[in-house]
Amino acid sequence: MGLRSPEIVADAKPGQFVMIRVGSGIEPLLRRPFSICGRQGNDVFLVLYRVVGKGTAIMAETEKGGRLSVLGPLGNGFELPKPGQTVVLVAGGIGVAPLFSLAQAVKEKDIQFMAGFGSSDEIIRMDPINDLNGINISFSTDDGTKGHAGLVTDLLDEYLKKNRDRSDSMSLFICGPLPMLKRVAAMALDHNISCHASLESAMACGLGACQGCAVRSSSQEKTEFYHVCKDGPVFPIGTIDWNSL
Amino acid sequence: MSSQPDLRVKLGPLDLKNPVITASGTFGYGREYKDIVDPNLLGGIILKGLSLKPRAGNPPPRIVETPCGMLNAIGLANMGLDAFMKQELPRLQTLDTAVIANIYGHSIDEYGELAAALKGVDGISAIEVNISCPNVERGGMAFGTDPDVSAEVTGKVVRNTDKPVIVKLSPNVKDIRIIAKAVEEAGAHALSLINTITGMAIDIETRAPKLANITGGLSGPAIRPVAIHMVYQAVQTVDIPVIGVGGIMDSRDALEFLIAGAHAVQVGTANFVAPRATLDILEGLKIFCRDNDVAQISELIGSLKIAE
Numbered sequence: 001m002g003l004r005s006p007e008i009v010a011d012a013k014p015g016q017f018v019m020i021r022v023g024s025g026i027e028p029l030l031r032r033p034f035s036i037c038g039r040q041g042n043d044v045f046l047v048l049y050r051v052v053g054k055g056t057a058i059m060a061e062t063e064k065g066g067r068l069s070v071l072g073p074l075g076n077g078f079e080l081p082k083p084g085q086t087v088v089l090v091a092g093g094i095g096v097a098p099l100f101s102l103a104q105a106v107k108e109k110d111i112q113f114m115a116g117f118g119s120s121d122e123i124i125r126m127d128p129i130n131d132l133n134g135i136n137i138s139f140s141t142d143d144g145t146k147g148h149a150g151l152v153t154d155l156l157d158e159y160l161k162k163n164r165d166r167s168d169s170m171s172l173f174i175c176g177p178l179p180m181l182k183r184v185a186a187m188a189l190d191h192n193i194s195c196h197a198s199l200e201s202a203m204a205c206g207l208g209a210c211q212g213c214a215v216r217s218s219s220q221e222k223t224e225f226y227h228v229c230k231d232g233p234v235f236p237i238g239t240i241d242w243n244s245l
Numbered sequence: 246m247s248s249q250p251d252l253r254v255k256l257g258p259l260d261l262k263n264p265v266i267t268a269s270g271t272f273g274y275g276r277e278y279k280d281i282v283d284p285n286l287l288g289g290i291i292l293k294g295l296s297l298k299p300r301a302g303n304p305p306p307r308i309v310e311t312p313c314g315m316l317n318a319i320g321l322a323n324m325g326l327d328a329f330m331k332q333e334l335p336r337l338q339t340l341d342t343a344v345i346a347n348i349y350g351h352s353i354d355e356y357g358e359l360a361a362a363l364k365g366v367d368g369i370s371a372i373e374v375n376i377s378c379p380n381v382e383r384g385g386m387a388f389g390t391d392p393d394v395s396a397e398v399t400g401k402v403v404r405n406t407d408k409p410v411i412v413k414l415s416p417n418v419k420d421i422r423i424i425a426k427a428v429e430e431a432g433a434h435a436l437s438l439i440n441t442i443t444g445m446a447i448d449i450e451t452r453a454p455k456l457a458n459i460t461g462g463l464s465g466p467a468i469r470p471v472a473i474h475m476v477y478q479a480v481q482t483v484d485i486p487v488i489g490v491g492g493i494m495d496s497r498d499a500l501e502f503l504i505a506g507a508h509a510v511q512v513g514t515a516n517f518v519a520p521r522a523t524l525d526i527l528e529g530l531k532i533f534c535r536d537n538d539v540a541q542i543s544e545l546i547g548s549l550k551i552a553e
Contacts (some may be wrong), residue, residue: 021518026313026466026494029518071520202308204315204517209273209293211322212308224301225322244304 001059003070006043011073012036014080014101015198015234018047018072019206022058032056033203035175035233036073037097038104048097048124074206075233078102078196081171086163087111090156090184092176096124098198098233099175109134112159116152116180120145152176153183160191167191174198174237178245185237195237201228216244250534251541252527254288254508256486257434259371259409261288261343261509264542265499265527268490268513269294269347269373269413270319274333275340281520286527288509289343292333294375296349297358299325309446309455314465314492315514316444318458321349321375326362338368345411348402349375353388356398360405370409374402374433377415377440389415389440392427399431411488413437414479416468421475422482429483437488437511438479439472465514466492473505480506480547494522496529506547 008018019031032055034047049056062068078098081087087106089099096115103111113135117123120141139147140155148155160167172195174184181197188195201213208230215232217223218241226232226239252263266289267275274292275284284290302322309316324332337344346369350356356374363369376389376398388394395412403410412428414421416439425436441462446455454460472491479487489502490511499510515522534542 026518028310029313029465029514030310030315031518069519202306202310204308204317204514205271205277205520207273207277207520209271209277210308210317210517211302211319212317214302214305214307214322216304225305 001049001062002040002044002046003068004044005070008036008070008073009039009043009045012039012045012101013073013077014105015078015098016073016075017098017206017233018070019074019203020047020059021069021071022055022062024069028053028055028058030204031069031071031206033074033200033206033229035098035198036101038100048094050094071206075229076231078173078198078234080105083108085110085169085171086166088156088159088170088172089113090152090172090174090176090180091115092152092180093117093122094124095174095176095180095198097175099173102173103135111135113137114140114152114155114159116140116155116176117142117146119143151180151183153180153187156184156187160187160193164191167193170194172196182242182245185240185242188237196234197237197240198233199228199235199240200233203229205229216241248540250531250539251543252530252534253541254543254546256371256411256488256508257409259343259434263288263527263530264503264509265523265530266343266345266488266509266511267291267516267523268511269375271513271516274337276336278516278520282524285341287342287523289345289370290340291345291347291373291511292337293323294321294347294349295323295326295329295359296321296351297326297355299323299328304457306455306457307461309461311444311446311463311465312467314463314467316446316456316461316463317441318456318461320458326359330362334366334368340368343370344368345371345373347373347375347413350398353394353398353401357401357405360402363408364406371411371434372402372406372408373411373413373437374398375413375440377413377417389424390418392423395424396427396431399428399433403432409434411435411437413440414475415440416471416475416491417443422478425479425483429485433485435486435488435508436479436483437490439468439475439491442468442471464492466494466498468492469498469501473501476502476507477505477549493526494518496526496533499526499530500533500545503542503545504547504549506549508543508546
């Protein structure tokens, strides 16, 4: 979905999110968080969604030209990789969203994009977003209808094996379902590769007030919990207690 | 009527510029909303619940949406008294609104210690005593469901502070009037009601509770009729002012509480849904007063009409 807001487009960093109020009534009540998935020109930003419940069903019915209440941009966003680094993006399903916005923002397009989906008809295209030419993208599908038959982590595993000597200059960014994130986080820690994950959480305010989106920290001395809305949604993987998730 | 309606209300010894206050735990320390709501426009802000020592809070998931509401089990996560005094208080002291500290203790003595620590502190206009949190193992609601203990906590705080004391009551009781009366007799200057209603939600696929804490506190418009009723019951039982809280989303909801007899209202969950909710409510109250020739909003308080 494309949303016109020059203010949000001007302010947003890749990896940040917005809270969208679907409808104007009290059911469903809470706003829904969506990663900003990229921009079109100077006034439109994109969000990706899949109809999974009441809220997204209402979003799907929103007519072109309609208005939605959007709060954002929120959260920390990605720290852009330093020039000269090989950027490796690993996404599962709708997790491509924040990584699209990152890919769009990275100037040097030395980007390996690995995206896993259930089946070829679920693949989310990058076509609506400009500036994404020159990216090496590879797919995996659970049913083998496109690209590698299996998990996206297999693609990463293979890539890391081939490029073992370059792991120092690699920067990994990941977003997707929890089992995928856990697996990639473990691989990155194994290979000692810099890796940032964009996390999802149920959320009420998006502003750090309700403290509903807690995620356990790996260092209890620092803090027991981070909040996905304010401290995240992007975290260096070493800061999160993955066993608690 | 062309002139501005007078929105000022009194909560016992506490004067508010208008009756719209943010509810504890839904507005942080105000700075979380700094780009959206100027707290100086509000009647007051009630701060995130404060305990003597820092509290990490409950494990996630901590929140789940329910029909026209949400369950939360945050577990009173907060920075603790020392950090609050250093990190938050100086900025709060510059505000031109009633800043109300919400305190929570594990024991009656802890409530007393917190009250004493805030005694004479510039920039804190009043203390709201939380004896009704459903999401902590000890204290909290355990205090608020027993009239004798409620009174004991209230008395302890009143004796340890020079500030107006507001006691926030739990709806999870057999008869709110008994608790309200006990707290009034113990010296409270005002009551807030209601806190959240204990609830639970289950994921039918995993058959596990949706909250790690198993139970949580229900808030949002789903609980508003319960809150209205309890405010109505309380104002007939006590002489101290009552602050209405529970599911207020817009000015019509706020008016319902005022007419039921509340002197002021707290806006909670609505801050999550519409961050500007408090300001919109304020604007709606002004318009209602103008349209209905109400010169002073206090005229509306308890103006409920029940046929003979």
